[in-house]
Amino acid sequence: PQWPDDYMTPTMADEVFSILRRLGCHSVHIGGGEPLLKPDKILDVLKMAEKNNIDIEYIETNASWYRNEATTKTVLRELKDHGVHTLLISIDPYHNEYIPFWKVKALIKACSKVRMNVFPWLMEFWDDIDAMDDRKPHSLDEYALVYGEDYLAQLPNRYGLGLKGRALKTYKPMMGKQSFQRILEESRPCRLLAGVYHFHVDLYGNFIPQSCPGFAIPLKELQYGADSDKYRIFHSLESVGIAGFADLVIKEYGYKPKAEYAGRCDLCYDMRNYLVLELGLDLPDLKPEGHYKYV
Incomplete structure (x- = not known):
């Protein structure tokens, strides 16, 4: 939330896609941040991908932008019109710290109704999260209370998490020490x-x-x-x-x-x-x- 409210400009997207294409890259996935918080901005980026003959494998989303089914279906149809046919939807306790699970469920349902493919990442966490109240977010401490103290230590391997940035800050107290x-x-x-x-x-x-x-x-x-x-x-x-x-x-x-x-x-x-x-x-x-x- 403290980051600047910036978004990739069409000019920058055009430059990036043209370089990638020249270097032999024919497809990308788009992540964030949250790419779909500003649907009009992502459409400009997608236009530049199309201009440079770059396919979009999928767009990553955490579902935080979901408000209601009608507006969501409109966004999804626009994405399809611009060559996007798959959303990777985050399903894990890390995102559930900030995003209630009902939004994830509702987005998946909306995708089904407009025939947008869903790449669920990761389904193995579905039952863990679904056992909690889906109307509100849940801290990692809450997960530890429900599933045991070793739950947090097991999460990085289950998720495939690299211990850098915020992840390093979270797990540093659990890690062994080495001399300089x-x-x-x-x-x-x-x-x-x-x-x-x-x-x-x-x-x-x-x-x-x-x-x-x-x-x-x-x-x-x-x-x-x-x-x-x-x-x-x-x-x-x-x-x-x-x-x-x-x-x-x-x-x-x-x-x-x-x-x-x-x-x-x-x-x-x-x-x-x-x-x-x-x-x-x-x-x-x-x-x-x-x-x-x-x-």
């Missing part, structure tokens, strides 16, 4: 940062790595090979690993490491937070700043 020195000794290049098997492009046109939100390089630069001197933090992690990043931030920015961390990702986030939040630096590869400010 041990983390450096086990340092390996973070090759997933440059992986293109599954990545995202944000609303500002930045490449977001598969494994690590909070890092960004403009796609228009990356297509030609980004300047390693400009994106020094990204380069240090991708080429050397956490030890390379630590060496950089200690020597050049005065970071003082703690005795221990909840693994290398905790150390990485601590150093990034130090640079963005404590020093207030505007570094090109640590974007968007909101990822650090509003986690």
